[in-house]
Amino acid sequence: MFDHAATAVEAALEAGAVYADARYLEARSETIEVFNGSVRQLDRIESAGVGVRALLGSSWGFFGTHDLSSRGLRAAGHRAAEIAEASAAVPGDPFQLADVSVVEAEYETPHEESLFEVPLSEKVDLLIAVTSALQEVDEISLARASLGGWDTHKWFVSSQGHRIHQHLVETGGGFDATVVGDDETQVRSYPQSFGQYETGGFEVVRRWDFLANASRIADEAAALKSAPQCPQGEMTLILESSQLALQIHESVGHAIELDRILGWEAAFAGTSHLQLERLGEHRYGSDLMNITADATLPGALGTFGFDDEGTPAQRVPIVDQGIWVGVLSGRDSAALAGIPPGGMVRADGYARLPMVRMTNVGLSPGDSSLEEMIAETQRGVLMSTNRSWSIDDRRLNFQFGCQIGWEIENGVLGRMVKNPTYTGITPNFWAQLDMLAAEPEWVHWGTPNCGKGQPMQVAHTGHSASPGRFAEVRVGVKG
């Protein structure tokens, strides 16, 4: 299988590339969705192809092809170099690539039970049972359950001599219950919005035990319809761990992407409020804030053996006791910044150019607990499970909506509230982190839908978090 990639690399070099690499992918995915007891979607996608990347001067040229004939692969390599060469009409400074060890290696995601080997009937029956359980609560008008996964083989070859084969296995799912009122809809999801996905097999789905949680989620959705609105004002905010994971993703993970910091994503995804010259001294948050990008975490969605440049997965400190100390980088961006490459460059399938993506960007656990945070809060709101998310192009001004909240008064969890929202400015918000739950409440949440790049690419990233408390946050923003 390495031959497909090698043929494309050789052709790119013949056409003038100073460096080339290629990935041959065989990928398959499966998605099953059940709505109100009926299978609404059962899709399988299979693909095989080669993406070849050629470096000339200041630009990458890239071409993806499904044509696996020798002629097709050679044409793709030539086209990648031709495309790169055309970039010279609007040139920049020539790229350098940071050095990495040239390796021949194998990696496979540890997994017990392939999604594709579990009988379809078993998977469908599970989802139907979940939606039936949700619909036992009268107010639930829409019960949706889904599961799915990706099974990907990658063969990577570079002109420097890399030969790496990886077999990546990712699986997950979830469900939600929706209540529709005259002028509103309310939804509750489990394990989180968009489901929970991890590296691993069908054991991930079994471990999250959808059925055992269905009635609680349905009851909560129904109760939201008559719940009071979230209070407005500045007060203490406690985020459960999946919402804090998304907060990390949006206000830390994207901001520390070196390609954004360097301006490469300015027109679309945006830039960053971080300035590279302040690496090592900029205060990102309170002393409780310790962030790492760890592509080696067992089971987390952003875990792999090697990135799509052949750099080994690694654990990189990002924020140390509130001080910004690290970035997400690849071989080109790291060379520009004068730092070691972080092994964080990945592509969405064979036909996309690899780019800087989050791995598992997580917040290390503290020493408190959710129970203790509530007990020590005079007035505040506990919010759970994301419903909406929006942040500006420098990753500073954010506003999140959650599915459900609870008032806290004098250390006691009170009424359920609906439409909870909060807003803030990234460094101010993180500076207000004053309590963080310990490891027993620490979860490796997965985000399977991270969009970035042009053409658009979707990445699978991980974000470990435990519940956290933030002081003096503006909540209850209304339209």
Add this chain to the structure above:
Amino acid sequence: MNPATNAAERVIELVGDRAEAEAFVQIGRTELTRFANSFIHQNVGEDYVNVRVRVASEARVAAVTGNHADDEALAALVDDALTVAATQPVDPDWPGVAPAMDLAPTDFAAPSTVEATPGQRAEVVSDFVEAGSGYLAAGYCDTDWFDSGFANSAGHVASSRGSRATIDGIHQTGESAGSGHQTSTAMESLDGVATGSLAGDRARRGLNAFDLTPDEYEVVLGPEAVATIAIFLGFYGFNGKAHNEAQSFAELGAVQFDERITLVDDPLGEAALASPFDVEGTPKLHHVLVDGGVTEMLVHDRRSAKKAGVETTGHGWSGSASHGPMATHLVVNPGSDSIDEMIAAVDRGVYVAAFNYCRILDPKTQVVTGLTRNGTFMIENGAITGAVTNLRFTQSFLNAWGPGNVLAVGDDLRYADCDFGAGLVRAPSMRLTSWNFTGGAGG
């Protein structure tokens, strides 16, 4: 017939009488030249094949997608689809495949897009960059052409060719940014100088921006901002599945919008990025969704139409079973006011070039939060008097276009980038009575 249609027909042959079946195939090439810091840094392309096969064996339904169109690959795809379908429970909402009908092959592709070279895209980028007078430029120029083919077991066959080309980018001064955008079927019509000049002008005028106190302000919205409103209303509101599930605001025959609002879905008009049929083979037609403020119709695929007891409108797509049918050729009908006239009529308000990162808080009320980007300006006494730093809003899009709330619609209709992407909406500028800004750059 094009190669995509040949592959679709071959799929139906391979299924034979074993099941109802439909195949939608696209074969094409997309290439994108991306620039940042005023140079081309990522330059990419792809030859693609996408074969989607959906089978229904006694209403047991499965869909399988592959990326090869050779006989062996198609046979494997068909076998997989049939195997999976056989394990499924009966789908009580299966609408069946589209009936056979006459639908002549069409070719809407522009030769200049089909034949576009990396060098030609680089020329457009160069024009855009140089038009910015030394500002830092970032954006992309891309070309996409594709053959589409459809066939089903009822004997319906459809075939078309289409294309799209876009130049989209910003100029940055270091403290401000301005955007420019142009989309067309034809690469030869892209004007890097004009789009780059607009972006550069907006960036220059954005210098020395101040923090405006968040509040409700009268606004003049540029085409990009208007396009985002249209696509949100379309996706969450005029979506037949959402309406079936009571999650849509739409009430047929009701006055839900200002009389100045007419919203159509126009897949075949002169300037449209033509798409004559959907993934179910249903012909796409000119549809009026809102006529002078009155909600007139919803869009449907075969499944949502069956549920609603109406005919499909040809708005199926690969994800419509889950997310519902979607109008992707929206046009906000233009008015007669120039952008200068609209600004001249504002005593105190805000001009917004584009929105960014919009997310819906509730689909029924259409309350959306997002930010302004690439050009936000203060309007005082009928003139732009200065730049404003980006603002966050939390605003019902439905109310924004509600009766009495649209003061003027511009005459500057064009393809506008929106929060869902390029090539989906043509929109003009628009003047609205009020917009609820809920936060500034400072929080």
